[in-house]
């Protein structure tokens with residue numbers, strides 16, 4: 001018998017129907033919904049005069065478009081206000097639980113799902129957002145979908161899916177001091193490029209991932225989309241079960257024991273075969289930062305920006321265009337580059353452990369005068385915890401501004417925009433041209449690297 | 463969804479590689495609650511200068527190129543799952559996008575909206591670029607039934623892959639939802655057995 005991967009095991013349980021020469025009908029256990037990619041889907045349902053098939057399996061929040069100051073006031077931007085209101089109306093109309101603005105559990109969809117225990121091992125999870133891959137950290141098949149597919153899931157709880165190819169990325173060993181989960185994933189993407197995972201679902205395996213906390217694993221899986229993969233997942237283990245126990249949506253008592261017994265079966269069997277496999281040594285991984293306009297353009301903090309000779313022929317144009325946009329020169333050291341903004345937040349690095357790491361770095365220091373430093377918690381719960389633990393105080397004393405939860409400058413749909421030409425060290429996941437506002441220049445890095453840059457006013461080596 | 467069988471047209475060659483969805487449609491234009499009008503903001507930050515004036519250098523604005531087919535560099539549509547990217551390409555008037563590689567979600571979003579992604583070899587892509595650069599009136603014929611793309615006036619053509627189900631949906635203008643609704647009893651049975 002063919003040995004099964006973790007992915008195979010979950011996949012097989014969710015195939016409703018096979019279609020010859022076509023995709024299969026694939027069942028979805030949890031559907032997260034937010035204000036930007038859902039209105040057209042609900043409109044589609046309304047046009048058919050249909051109701052959401054399983055409102056109990058849908059969880060909604062407002063995050064992409066919300067302000068991160070004065071959230072209690074009406075949203076000033078008319079279009080944003082309309083999207084948020086439309087979501088509320090759609091949820092009310094279809095009986096969907098919504099964690100909208102000012103709800104005590106509001107936050108970035110990929111932060112609140114795990115936080116409340118909606119995300120569990122063995123599930124299939126989708127959302128009209130590519131970073132749905134985050135939830136794979138729990139040993140779930142989780143991936144982003146387009147709005148037409150949001151409509152399909154709302155209407156039928158199913159999607160038409162072809163089984164993707166499978167890739168395993170193994171990282172083993174202990175990380176060097178100051179090297180974080182974010183650095184690991186930026187390193188892997190720099191090796192694989194932004195299209196290296198296209199067509200694949202990725203399993204992250206090896207002792208480096210096993211030794212990570214759940215929040216660190218989420219950071220890794222979050223960015224699997226940045227290598228072109230549909231999603232990434234990590235086998236659940238005791239760390240996963242400990243994280244889940246006691247969370248609102250997780251089974252309790254004997255039911256929890258039973259769930260753990262089931263979840264413990266979710267692992268890749270020895271000798272299972274992957275379509276592609278990579279191995280990396282954790283000791284080789286430096287603290288990383290990006291210099292260009294896609295997440296594959298990452299280098300170690302003490303490296304120089306590559307020259308045209310150092311990249312493949314196919315990447316030369318992309319490199320030249322990126323350096324032109326960033327106003328960087330090939331061969332320059334990245335350390336010492338002056339920066340203007342620091343953004344700490346997003347579904348990649350906007351959780352409590354990230355804020356703790358930042359607080360530890362900045363405690364007793366002040367940010368550089370010319371730097372604006374925004375910290376945007378991933379959820380209301382993270383915000384509350386930051387206040388309780390005294391993190392907010394530490395940050396304020398260092399001149400950082402703790403704002404309210406949302407996607408914020410990760411995609412700059414609200415007012416949190418980096419001005420044209422300015423450099424921002426960001427803990428988010430994308431450094432595309434204009435991602436953080438028209439003309440903005442993004443350097444992706446870990447919360448630690450971002451915090452150090454805020455204090456020094458330049459990219460610092462270590 | 464509009465049926466798509468054969469498209470014969472001139473095309474716009476966009477040589478850029480790794481074009482991400484933030485370039486196709488920047489996030490600040492995602493605030494609409496309907497599917498219409500996104501074409502106005504397709505490649506917004508490339509079509510217009512920072513001061514709002516038209517960027518005459520951008521290939522769309524040179525006045526030389528038009529057509530129902532967009533030919534783009536390798537790895538087109540990476541990044542966000544925003545279907546708005548596919549809507550913007552479609553709304554601008556394109557029915558076919560050609561590249562040597564597409565991001566997965568973007569590809570799905572295309573076929574769900576009557577937009578055909580055609581994956582060609584790097585060599586064929588280069589032919590498409592250089593022929594159009596030499597003569598902007600160069601036409602291609604994309605025949606979905608035969609799964610071929612041909613450069614008119616030459617003997618150059620290539621076949622492309624598409625899965626049978628998606629092909630059928632595109633050619634007949636069918637939507638996945640209609641199909642899924644038609645098997646509701648099977649979905650119910652699955653849920654009960656779960």
Ligand code: SF4
Pocket residue numbers: 063064108109110129131346347348406407410411428429
């Ligand atoms: S934080 Fe950024 S990446 Fe995450 S869901 Fe929001 S916009 Fe997307």
